Amino acid sequence: MDRCTLTKATLGRLPTYLNYLKSVVDNDHVSATTIAKALSLGEVQVRKDLNAVSGAGRPKVGYETDALINRIERVLGAEELTPVILVGAGKIGKALLDYGGFNEFGVDIIAAFDRNSEAFEFGNKGKKILPMDCFESFCKERKVQIGIVTVGANAAQQVCDIMVKSGIKAIWNFAPCRLDVPSDVIVKQENLALSLAHLNNQRNNLI
């Protein structure tokens, strides 16, 4: 994935732009106005998104279609998927392991780990669930830098420490607890209950 800091909203629209651009690849150039119309998006938003990814288009000419496609693919990391591992092969862990939508965004959950040997098996798409004792060597060999924590709150910090020791630099934490990490490791806290509660709060204020 190429370096450029994007908002989550911009990042979320990139696959849509990419699909559209691939459908008009016969045109050498494409303008933000054309893209906005075709996708029913605001022109200002399209310009902002594309500027963040690739710089401004040329006035009255727009963007070179091929170059823009390449640029978006590089930002999305589509040509080389970033490997991700997951620890905790319970229901949420298995659901994520089988979720089909990650590759479009350049990430790939390549394996899950669990300390419960009953969980060892091949997932639906041939993805392995492995024992924890090969975690560190697996991550170091494959240079995995992103880990997902889907164990319970009581085991999460221990799993996090093993991840950090194994070279993981970014952790997506589904356990309902804070994780202590060194300053060079990012933690993204996921709280599904909070997302639902927030929707409930918004609904209450609309009634």
Added chain:
Amino acid sequence: MDRCTLTKATLGRLPTYLNYLKSVVDNDHVSATTIAKALSLGEVQVRKDLNAVSGAGRPKVGYETDALINRIERVLGAEELTPVILVGAGKIGKALLDYGGFNEFGVDIIAAFDRNSEAFEFGNKGKKILPMDCFESFCKERKVQIGIVTVGANAAQQVCDIMVKSGIKAIWNFAPCRLDVPSDVIVKQENLALSLAHLNNQRNNLI
């Protein structure tokens, strides 16, 4: 749940405040300074959160502990859980159905629905997975206003239309597609792939 518009971040801290307040309920009053110290939070943040929920504390006295507990419980809807239903009892659907953290935030997934009769069963916690043909009557009888869509993109709009017809006013959509709804219905789009991609983007910019 009482009416007051809260940010997701404030809402997320309310259970922490509530647990702390219940541990000091013997003190008639409690100040924002004391709460902030006990929970290692910024004092400004604590004041802002509590003001949003309950109004300002009295200078030099703080908040009445009992009243603040009651107020937070009412905002969280802890004394009366809001019923939620889910359609699509695949892996993500079942993971949400079994997830234990919702009640703390005043919401309760009371049943799941699926059109695949093989899925009909009782979940781990005695929650039913029911056939779609009793969806509308179930929702209307129990006055359910929140629905979760965990079917595939191809079936999501159809499920959404049935939800709207059955009185659902807020939809949490896990399917990777936009839903068309009337203006009095809220849709919150969940995109797990995008969350992981965004974490990957942040990590890339830190290397």
